[in-house]
Amino acid sequence: MNTKIKNESGVVLIICLAVLLMLSLIGIASITTSNNDMQIADNEMKATGAFYAAESGLEQAASAIITSYENEGVPPSPLPADTTSEFNYTYGYSVTDDGPAQNAQLNSGAYKGLYGLVKSFTINSVGIDNSNIAGVELEMQIQDALIPIFQFAVFYEYDLEIAPGPDMTLGGRVHTNGDMYLQAGSNLYIDSYLTAAGNIYHGTKPGSGSGTATRDVWIMDDNGVYQTMKNADGTFLDSRDDDWVNESLARWGGRVEDGNHGITPLYMPVVVDGPATDLIDRADGNPDSYENVAGLKFIDGQAYYNTGGDTWVDVTT
Known part of the structure; x- marks a missing residue:
């Protein structure tokens, strides 16, 4: 019995062309996707x-x-x-x-309060x-x-040392753009924020020649209660403490902060030119005088009200 072998070369060619077409389409798709x-x-x-x-x-x-x-x-x-x-x-x-x-109170940042x-x-x-x-x-x-500088009880540009002998109370905010050194011969009370761009220390500034006093320094916390810098073991909580930031926040509620807390130097506008006393001097020829922006002023026992511009009316009764 004879078997005939069919010529299938044409079928193979078609399959090859189909595969080539598929590969070409895949290549084109890949190039398009890449593009x-x-x-x-x-x-x-x-x-x-x-x-x-x-x-x-x-x-x-x-x-x-x-x-x-x-x-x-x-x-x-x-x-x-x-x-x-x-x-x-x-x-x-x-x-x-x-x-x-x-006019508003600042609630965050170095100027808060x-x-x-x-x-x-x-x-x-x-x-x-x-x-x-x-x-x-x-x-x-x-x-x-x-921010008017008069909101500070003490504002200092350099290292600040406060070391009273008898009892002393500071009724306003205290700030220095340097380091702060606190001690007291009796008791020192601070009723407001205490901030320093440098560090806050208990004791005397090295090289100042002051003696060392060990009485309490009391600083009012965020609840209006005085809290001492003195620890139970007789040491004082200040910037030298290993956990100063957290300990000070816990003790004073954010009212005692220094450079370790992120406090930076405060640049307070004072006067355009001349001494700082220009702020409280009379306005004549003095552009820095607060009299220029006052609405009511008292001169020699007389009261004057500003009705606009440079017009003042005597309202003394």
């Missing part, structure tokens, strides 16, 4: 760059406002606004005045990449406060 992934990554990179460009605008505007308050005590005029293009990105920002300043004249500004910033693929708009509110 899409690259495009997505590129878009994400441009969006990130636009975000940082917009953020840069916020920071520049905020810095201009803060610098103006620190140097002049007033906001910049005109308010900051600019458009800048660099590194393939463009950002523009503007500042809006949110209205008149308000103080009253200040608080003014708010809204900063808007837009960042885009120069190919217009991505754009980001950011908004930030910034507040600046003018």
